[in-house]
Amino acid sequence: MIGRKNVSKASVKEYTQKAIAKGADAKTVIDYIMLARIYRITKKYKFALNAIETAIKNDRCYGCFYMKCHDAYYEKGRILEAMKKYSEARACYRAALNYIGHSVLYEESIKRIEGK
Numbered sequence: 001m002i003g004r005k006n007v008s009k010a011s012v013k014e015y016t017q018k019a020i021a022k023g024a025d026a027k028t029v030i031d032y033i034m035l036a037r038i039y040r041i042t043k044k045y046k047f048a049l050n051a052i053e054t055a056i057k058n059d060r061c062y063g064c065f066y067m068k069c070h071d072a073y074y075e076k077g078r079i080l081e082a083m084k085k086y087s088e089a090r091a092c093y094r095a096a097l098n099y100i101g102h103s104v105l106y107e108e109s110i111k112r113i114e115g116k
Helices: 009-023 029-041 045-057 070-082 086-100 104-112
Strands: none
Touching: 009 029, 029 045, 029 070, 045 070, 070 086, 070 104, 086 104
């Protein structure tokens, strides 16, 4: 495939372990969102929810003019969707839309889980 490298499972595991270790130093909303994504991708949903809840409770990022971090609500929706908690995921996607106003990505996420 174009743009894809053959990556071993061992190298992916090593990368995620380093990223999670670095995540222990998380200080900003973005840090916690990234940590939550790593946990979601590695299917550690309990840890992912803890990280994303911290992001949601924190103040917004420096220079951001949104009331709350729509990215954090979107990531929480992704985590809940992975856990098959579709109604809760839908509520998070709607909250993200509420804060940002319009996003094709968030709208498509709602459509993707419609009827589940």
